[in-house]
Ligand code: SF4
């Protein structure tokens with residue numbers, strides 16, 4: 001029993017020393033950040049929406065909503081980032097290229113209201 005504990009102690013020490021001289025795999029975030037690759041998807045943004053509704057249909061999370069006035073102008077465009085899984089479907093299928101997946105990913109907040117990403121006009125703003 002005692003011998004087993006000694007062996008486990010040395011196994012632990014071996015693991016520590018094995019990694020002591022290797023390059024760290026983590027970064028001192030937030031002082032240092034990794035470069036994001038081209039296909040990284042972060043917070044979605046909208047500009048130039050015509051209100052066709054395709055993004056709503058292809059969103060698997062039901063995270064998009066907007067209203068339209070009598071003239072068909074889009075307003076109150078919202079992404080619910082509590083639901084959004086950042087799949088990029090909305091951006092991919094939008095016929096106007098109105099939705100862009102930005103590289104913004106630091107969206108942690110203590111107020112869940114901040115997770116509703118609002119674009120007042122949707123079409124023009
Ligand atoms: S964002 Fe694109 S897909 Fe969604 S309603 Fe507007 S134009 Fe249509």
Ligand code: SF4
Nearest residue numbers: 059084085087088090
């Ligand atoms: S990225 Fe995906 S989950 Fe998020 S709003 Fe677009 S379609 Fe919906």
